[in-house]
Amino acid sequence: xxxxxxxTGKRIGVYICQCGSNISDYVDxxxxxxxxxxxxxxxxxxxxxxxxxxxxxxxxxxxxxxxxLDAIVVASCSPKLHLNxxxxxxxxxxxxxxxxxxxxIREQDSWAHSDKPAQATLKAIHLIRAGIAKVSLSExxxxxxxxxxxxxxxxxxxxxxxxxxxELADLGVNVHLIEREHFVGGRVAQWGKMSMTNQTGxxxxxxxxxxxxxxxxxxxxxGANIIASKGSIGNFNIQVKIQPRYVEPPCDPESFxxxxxxxxxxxxxxxxxNLTKRKAIFFNYRSEFPAMPVVDxxxxxxxxxxxxxxxxxxxxxxxxxxxxxxxxxxxxxxxNPYEPKKxxxxxxxxxxxxxxxxxxxxxxxxxxxxxFRGKKIERVAFIYCVGSRQIDxxxxxxxxxxxxxxxxxxxxxxxxxxxxxxxxINKGIRTYGKQEILYEQSSTSGDVYLQFVEDDPPVVEVLNxxxxxxxxxxxxxxMEVTVTTDLVVLITGMVPRVNTELISILKVPxxxxxxxxxxxxxxxxxxxxxxxxxxxxxxxxxxxxxxSASSALAAVSKVYSILNKGEIKLEPTxxxxxxxxxxxxxxxxxACPFDAIERIETEKVPVARIIESNCKGCGMCTPVCPTExxxxxxxxxxxxxxxxxxxxx
Amino acid sequence: MEKDPPKILVFSTEKISDPALDLxxxxxxxxxxxxHAVVVPCSxxxxxxxxxxAFECGFAGVFIAADGSDCPYGETCIEKTAKIVERTHVMMxxxxxxxxxxxxxxxxxxxxxxxxxxxxxxxxxxxxxxxxAT
Ligand SMILES: Cc1cc2nc3c(=O)[nH]c(=O)nc-3n(C[C@H](O)[C@H](O)[C@H](O)COP(=O)(O)OP(=O)(O)OC[C@H]3O[C@@H](n4cnc5c(N)ncnc54)[C@H](O)[C@@H]3O)c2cc1C
Ligand code: SF4
Ligand code: SF4
Numbered sequence: 001x002x003x004x005x006x007x008t009g010k011r012i013g014v015y016i017c018q019c020g021s022n023i024s025d026y027v028d029x030x031x032x033x034x035x036x037x038x039x040x041x042x043x044x045x046x047x048x049x050x051x052x053x054x055x056x057x058x059x060x061x062x063x064x065x066x067x068x069l070d071a072i073v074v075a076s077c078s079p080k081l082h083l084n085x086x087x088x089x090x091x092x093x094x095x096x097x098x099x100x101x102x103x104x105i106r107e108q109d110s111w112a113h114s115d116k117p118a119q120a121t122l123k124a125i126h127l128i129r130a131g132i133a134k135v136s137l138s139e140x141x142x143x144x145x146x147x148x149x150x151x152x153x154x155x156x157x158x159x160x161x162x163x164x165x166x167e168l169a170d171l172g173v174n175v176h177l178i179e180r181e182h183f184v185g186g187r188v189a190q191w192g193k194m195s196m197t198n199q200t201g202x203x204x205x206x207x208x209x210x211x212x213x214x215x216x217x218x219x220x221x222x223g224a225n226i227i228a229s230k231g232s233i234g235n236f237n238i239q240v241k242i243q244p245r246y247v248e249p250p251c252d253p254e255s256f257x258x259x260x261x262x263x264x265x266x267x268x269x270x271x272x273x274n275l276t277k278r279k280a281i282f283f284n285y286r287s288e289f290p291a292m293p294v295v296d297x298x299x300x301x302x303x304x305x306x307x308x309x310x311x312x313x314x315x316x317x318x319x320x321x322x323x324x325x326x327x328x329x330x331x332x333x334x335x336n337p338y339e340p341k342k343x344x345x346x347x348x349x350x351x352x353x354x355x356x357x358x359x360x361x362x363x364x365x366x367x368x369x370x371x372f373r374g375k376k377i378e379r380v381a382f383i384y385c386v387g388s389r390q391i392d393x394x395x396x397x398x399x400x401x402x403x404x405x406x407x408x409x410x411x412x413x414x415x416x417x418x419x420x421x422x423x424x425i426n427k428g429i430r431t432y433g434k435q436e437i438l439y440e441q442s443s444t445s446g447d448v449y450l451q452f453v454e455d456d457p458p459v460v461e462v463l464n465x466x467x468x469x470x471x472x473x474x475x476x477x478x479m480e481v482t483v484t485t486d487l488v489v490l491i492t493g494m495v496p497r498v499n500t501e502l503i504s505i506l507k508v509p510x511x512x513x514x515x516x517x518x519x520x521x522x523x524x525x526x527x528x529x530x531x532x533x534x535x536x537x538x539x540x541x542x543x544x545x546x547x548s549a550s551s552a553l554a555a556v557s558k559v560y561s562i563l564n565k566g567e568i569k570l571e572p573t574x575x576x577x578x579x580x581x582x583x584x585x586x587x588x589x590x591a592c593p594f595d596a597i598e599r600i601e602t603e604k605v606p607v608a609r610i611i612e613s614n615c616k617g618c619g620m621c622t623p624v625c626p627t628e629x630x631x632x633x634x635x636x637x638x639x640x641x642x643x644x645x646x647x648x649x
Numbered sequence: 650m651e652k653d654p655p656k657i658l659v660f661s662t663e664k665i666s667d668p669a670l671d672l673x674x675x676x677x678x679x680x681x682x683x684x685h686a687v688v689v690p691c692s693x694x695x696x697x698x699x700x701x702x703a704f705e706c707g708f709a710g711v712f713i714a715a716d717g718s719d720c721p722y723g724e725t726c727i728e729k730t731a732k733i734v735e736r737t738h739v740m741m742x743x744x745x746x747x748x749x750x751x752x753x754x755x756x757x758x759x760x761x762x763x764x765x766x767x768x769x770x771x772x773x774x775x776x777x778x779x780x781x782a783t
Contacts, residue, residue, distance in 0.1 A: 078671045107674030108686060119653075119682035126685060512718035519721050520664060520758065529721040573690070593723045618722040619694025623733050628698070635689055641702055644658060647685040648706035 010070040010099075010136050011043040013063050014128060017051035017076035019106055026110040028121045032075075035125050041136060043067050051076045057089045064093030071099040071135040075128045077106040080523075096140030098572070098634065103131035126647045133642035141572035141633055144612060148234035148568045149327035152559050153178060155226065155502070158186020159545055160537025160552040161332035162208040167556045168330075169215040173563055176324050177212065178224045178240055182294040183284060184209055186334050187538075188545060190271060190357070192364030195408035195438060195544070200364075202287060204545070209289040222290060227321070229505050232613040233532030234327050234568045244317035246295035247281070251312030256293055259306035259313065267299045272365070273358045281306050281313070327568075328532045328559045329506065331516060332552060333499055335538035338387030338395070338492040345383050345490055350462035353488040356382075356406060363412060370417035372487055380419055381469050381485040382406050383458055384426035388493030388542075391454050397513055399493030399542040404435040406491045407442045414445060422447045423483045425458050425471050450483070451475050460488060494542040506533060507594060515541045526555040529616055530594075531570065534558050573634035574615040575622070581629035582607040588621035588630050597621060654681035655709035655775035657768065660695045661686045664721055666714035666756035666764070673761040680768035684712075692716050692753075693729035697737040700751060701744070709775045710750045714764060717755025727755075750775065 014036050018024035029047050037045035044063060048056045051074050063069060072095065074086050079102040087097035105124045113120035152168055154161045157179035165175045183189070185205035193200050212218050223243035230237045251259075263279035271284040280299040283292075295306075295315065307313050337357040340347040347353050351373060354362075362372065370377045384406065388399040403426070413419040424447055431439040443449060451474040452458055458471040470482045496514045503510065509529050511517035516535045519527045526534045536555040537548040562568060575596065577588075584606040589597040596614035599606050608630065619632045631637055661667040667688050673680065689695055692715035700711045713730065720726035730753065738748045752771055756764050 080668065080671060104671070107671035109674070109682075111674035111677055112670075112680060113682040114677060115679050116682050123682045123685065130685075130687070507723075509721055509723050517719075517721060520668075522758075529723075591729065593725055616722060618691045619689065620691060620722065620725070620729055622694050623696045623729075623736075628696075632690060632694065635694070637696070637698075640687060640689075640696075640699055643687055644699060644703050644708075645706055647658065647687070648656065648703070648708060 010041055011067060012041050012132055012135060013060070013067065013069040013072045014042055014045040014132065015051050015056070015060060015072065015074045015076075016045065016047050016105075016128070017074065018047060018049050019077060020050065023076070023106050023110040026114045026117045026120050027105060027124045028117070031121055032124050032128065036128055036132075039129065039132060042132065043069060052082055052085055057085075060089050061093040064090070064095055069093070069095070071095065071101075071138065073101050073103060073128060073131040073135055075103040075105045075124065075131065078104045078108070096142075098141040099135060099138050101131040101135040101138065103127050122649070126649050129646040130643040133646040134639050137636070137639045137642060139633065143569040143572050145567050145569055146234045146613070148563050148566055149325055150174060150563050150566070151176065151324075151326045152328045152330050152563070153226075153236070153238055153324060153326045154330040154332060156186065156332035156334055156537070156539070157184035157220065157222075158332060158334045158537060158548075159188050159204065159208065160334070160548045161186070161330070162212055163549045164330055164332060164536060164552040164556050165218050166208070166211050166215065167553060168559060169217045171556070171560050171564075173217070173560065175218040176326065177218055177220045178226065179220070179222045180225050182223045182243075182245055183288045183290070184212075184220065184222065185289070187337075189284065189288070190364075191360045193408075193412060195404050196435060196546075202285060205289070206287060220290075221322075223294070226502055226505060229329075233562065233570070236326050236329055236532065238324050238326060238329075240322050240324060242320045242322065244314075244319055245292060246297065246300075246313060246315055246317050247292050247310075248312050248314055248317075249292070251310040255310040258309040260293060262305040262309055264303060264305060265299050265301055267296070272361045273355065275358055275361055276365075327563045328534065330555060330559055331506075331508065331533065331535045331539055332537045333502065333539040334497055335494040335542065336497050338399075338495050340386055340490050340492065345386060345458070346460035346462040346467065346488060347490060350467055350488075352467060352486065353460065353462065353490065356402065356409070356489055356491045359409060359489045363409060363417075366417065370413065370419055375486065377486045378419060379421040379423075379466070379485040380410075380413060380487045380489060381423040381425060381483050382410065382489045382491050383460075383469070384424065384429075384491045386490040386492050387495065389427060389454070395493055395495065395513070397493075397542065398430060400430075400547070401542060401544040402491050402493060403430045404438060404544065406489075407431060407438045410442050410447055411438065411445070414447070420446070421485075423469070423485065424449045425469060425483070426451055427454065449475065450481055494538060497539065506530065508533070513541065515539065526551060526558050529618075531616075532562060570612075571617065573617045573632060574612055575610045575617065575619070576631050576633055577608045577610060578629045578631070579607040581627045583627055583629070584608060585626060587624040587626065591620045591624045593618070593620065652776075654683045654772045655779065656683045656685070656707060657681070657710040657712055657771060657775070658703040658708040659684055659686040659712045659714055659768075660689050660692065660699075661714040661756070662692050662716050663688050663690055665716045665719050665758050666692075666760070668758040669714070669756050669760045669764050672759060673765050676761055678761055678765040680765045681772045683772070684768050686714075691720060691722050691726060693720075693726045693733065695730070695733055697733060697740055700737045701740055704741070704744070704746055704750070709779070710752065710771055712767065712771060713751075713753040714756040715753050717757065719755070719757050747778070
């Protein structure tokens, strides 16, 4: 027995698509039509060859107007493909687009059950009846329209953030570029010569910064952190705290140089991954931007030695808090290189076991012969995938950049610094795409490649000098090979940057790898569940520069498409409270991850109210309500219950 | 005549697990045609009363194709969905419905094979139970 949906008086049109023969080869569409047309409320039931074809769309529009119909159901392919097409058809016919339901009888029926046509036919009937049940109860919904501020806050001035700032400014959007360090450039500034172009990080950053400065509509804030954010897509009000530099013009570069020399305080230099020291007043490299040093107040003793040489130093400068108003927020906060644990492949047990990020700094600082801790280096062993592709550890993912970048560094070691012995102890090299050329170049110029498997990692002996690395080499049928080396370089992966405060202020969704999470990796790769908040570059996952720039440009087009119309339409499938049923227990407020519920009083009775601009329609609030007073429009309690009844057949 | 496999209601999620169900179809992976899916925004939006209603309407099993750690609404989803299952188990016990008749597994947007295997397995388990009971 097939259960009838409740009759609500709506006149419903049902269209059963054959999808050429993709559906009708397995589903007896005529039988389905016959069954469906007998249902209460069904004014017409038609079979179409291709429901999405222009002629079919026109026919539906005409039916809506001539019959007239109050609602339509299209049984065809997945709504992921054509929901908006048919919402448009409904609208053209004069219906509210939410009085339309699409039923998936292709992917979830004819194709999935092509082995059982009779049962696929019966399932199609059940699914369409559920669609009719839903549309019978559907309410017309109107997307909210809100004005949008034509400006964006880009958080992070690395390659991704700066590239995006330039493009958005050229598209006429006002840009606030917020960088928490005192210098722009992000990680790239640290890497010296890089794959694939051999350009240095300094060159890339200099070029980008000059482009940024050419554009009046970009405002750059350094030493800046978001400390509060209110509002939602179209209208975010953000508070930014700007830390003082303690230095201001005028002071010429020579005076700065003398002031730095005069500073008696020395601390570990993080820019060089603690390989060197720096002063309390510093810049990381001479041409760094903004071209003004900064005082590290945590290290400064206020001895005022530097003041004798430069009058631009202001040790009494205070922080500022500014407010900015933007329509969208663009996160490009990047990554951190993985820091190995003490003892991981001899790290911190022998000073000549270093990380790849340290090697990159060494290469950048080396002029002439390659020396480390006073000794000439002739043998270098790279151990790959340290902190990435961990089967048992946290970081399951491949960090993408490292095979190529490490091989590029090896070529530099051999060609420029004449290091004769280079060993690559790897888990399988991943120089994908054009990067394979570098692998070819390295492996044919004398570098030795040895391969290990995850559960049999290389053993690094650090007790003796020089260091010995033993590996069961997969490429020579597990022959045990011992390499003697002057330097071990751990090719480290990427991990998310620590950004607890920002994540909590903006409610940034995180993935299982703790990088920022997009809505859908393939179909919506730069959007997050927070409307108006986009992500790009390495804050979303490991990438090289080209990939970071591509994702930044994808996010630029998303931001532009949000802001350029001056107003934004929001999906109306949000939570709704029935105040008569609400007993204000606060459970929904507790369950809502987006601060979208507040307590209000109606006639002195406390009830829950939805803050629509914050609500994402996730529905997490609905199952916790003891009185079923809260619903999601488009997924209401009566709608879902009636669908279940119709499907139960 | 071959007996129809037991009826299973699946709660799939619009952005994560429902695409996997679509993919299963696209790959022509077969599972029992008595499996029907209702799409919801997120697995932590499934009401225990809906699950109970499905049992009352004659579904032998209910499967929550959960977002798991892929949930675009944040990591609290896993814990919240687990709570929903826990609360429903209590209600099922009260009605004498075996708690194994409600299953949950994280199904990512490309987990088509996992979904299909889960459905075959679950239908098999439910069918065994009915056979043993008769
Ligand atoms: C050792 C090493 C070598 C590499 N070599 C190469 C190479 O040869 N070729 C290549 O193509 N790629 C290379 N890469 C990859 C490259 O570094 C990245 O692709 C690139 O840095 C990504 O840029 P990004 O802007 O996304 O992030 P980042 O460079 O990390 O920039 C992010 C910026 O955001 C800022 N920020 C973070 N949090 C906040 C906050 N809360 N508020 C404000 N600002 C914030 C940071 O201070 C930083 O300036 C290498 C990576 C490593 C680790
Ligand atoms: S959970 Fe339900 S009853 Fe409790 S406050 Fe929210 S809407 Fe009201
Ligand atoms: S649907 Fe989600 S975002 Fe909206 S009020 Fe409920 S829990 Fe909050």
